[in-house]
Amino acid sequence: GAVVSQHPSWVICKSGTSVKIECRSLDFQATTMFWYRQFPKQSLMLMATSNEGSKATYEQGVEKDKFLINHASLTLSTLTVTSAHPEDSSFYICSARDLRGRQETQYFGPGTRLLVL
Amino acid sequence: DAKTTQPTSMDCAEGRAANLPCNHSTISGNEYVYWYRQIHSQGPQYIIHGLKNNETNEMASLIITEDRKSSTLILPHATLRDTAVYYCIVRVANTGNQFYFGTGTSLTVIP
Numbered sequence: 001g002a003v004v005s006q007h008p009s010w011v012i013c014k015s016g017t018s019v020k021i022e023c024r025s026l027d028f029q030a031t032t033m034f035w036y037r038q039f040p041k042q043s044l045m046l047m048a049t050s051n052e053g054s055k056a057t058y059e060q061g062v063e064k065d066k067f068l069i070n071h072a073s074l075t076l077s078t079l080t081v082t083s084a085h086p087e088d089s090s091f092y093i094c095s096a097r098d099l100r101g102r103q104e105t106q107y108f109g110p111g112t113r114l115l116v117l
Numbered sequence: 118d119a120k121t122t123q124p125t126s127m128d129c130a131e132g133r134a135a136n137l138p139c140n141h142s143t144i145s146g147n148e149y150v151y152w153y154r155q156i157h158s159q160g161p162q163y164i165i166h167g168l169k170n171n172e173t174n175e176m177a178s179l180i181i182t183e184d185r186k187s188s189t190l191i192l193p194h195a196t197l198r199d200t201a202v203y204y205c206i207v208r209v210a211n212t213g214n215q216f217y218f219g220t221g222t223s224l225t226v227i228p
Contacts, residue, residue, distance in 0.1 A: 004160075034215055040132070044161070044218040045203075093160045095216070106216060108160035 002028050002098045004079045006109035013084055013116055020080045021112045023094030029074035030096035034106070035067075038091040050077040120144070121205045126223040129199075135192040137222050139205030142186040147209050150181060151216070152190045154201040161218075163206065165191065195226045 013019050023033055031052045036044040048069055049057040056069035068080040079090055079097075086099040095108040129135040141150065151166040165172055165179045167188075172179040175211040178191040192199055204221040208214050 006160075043220050044155075046215050046217065049215060059153070091158070095161075098201075105163055105166060109152075109164055111160045113158075 002026075002100075002107040004096050004107045004109040006092075006094060006112050008112060010113040010115075012029065012115045012117065015085050016083055018080055018082045019084055019114060020078055021092055021094075022113075023077045023079070023096070023109050025075045025096040025098075025107075028096070028098050030077075030098065030099055031074060032097040033071060033077040033098075034095045035069065035077075035079050036093045036095070040117060044093060049081075079115065081086070081114065084114070086116045087097075089114055089116045120207050121219055122203055123203070123219065123222045125220065126190075126225070128225050128227055129192075129195045131197060131226050131228050132194055133173060135189040135199065136197040137192075137203050137224065138187065139190070140187045141205070141207045142205050144185050144195070145209070148184075148207045149209070150179065150188050151206045151208065152177070152179065152201045152203065153206065153216075153218075155221070156198075156201040164203075172226075178215075197226050197228065200224060200226045 005024045007022045033050040035047045038044045046059050050069045050071040052071045058064045071077040089113050091113050093111040095106045097106050108115045145194045149166050149168050152164040153161040158170050164176050169180045181188045202221040202223050206216050
């Protein structure tokens, strides 16, 4: 399968600071990437769709000014959590859309664990 | 919107086949069935997907009923490393649509 990486794998920050998470497709180009959030013992919740060269599309209830998404190249999307607060502590996972095969599929990154103190 | 129903949890003896069912009675003609799994504290891992024919790869087999209202993921020889939450998702392929995750099935492989 295709490889998607995330950096950092975990981060601890103080309340009020901003944190940037990178998502990279390592062996394919991805015009579309997705960002998910997962709280303990819960399923993945889609936050936004990241499109290369255009604005991201956010799911209902997700603040676009708080979760800034930039998809500047075909292999990189970034999620910046601005003015982070303890309630933003979560497991953030990205996925990238792979169109190389006969049918599309999506591959997920390993996730980034964010702890806001 | 999760349009699938899966059992909350299942156990399987190591070395035996694990059969994970999924109901998707409202599936549309152009929707594929995808299976992913998530091992604790990791990102979801793609397993397999199919439209109406049975599919097999190095990880698993996917059996889809003729009416497409249900499917079964088969792990032929379960190992302890297969302990994970397994998600069955239906969506239209090649549209860039998102994956919406339900609660999945927590599979525990027992030594």
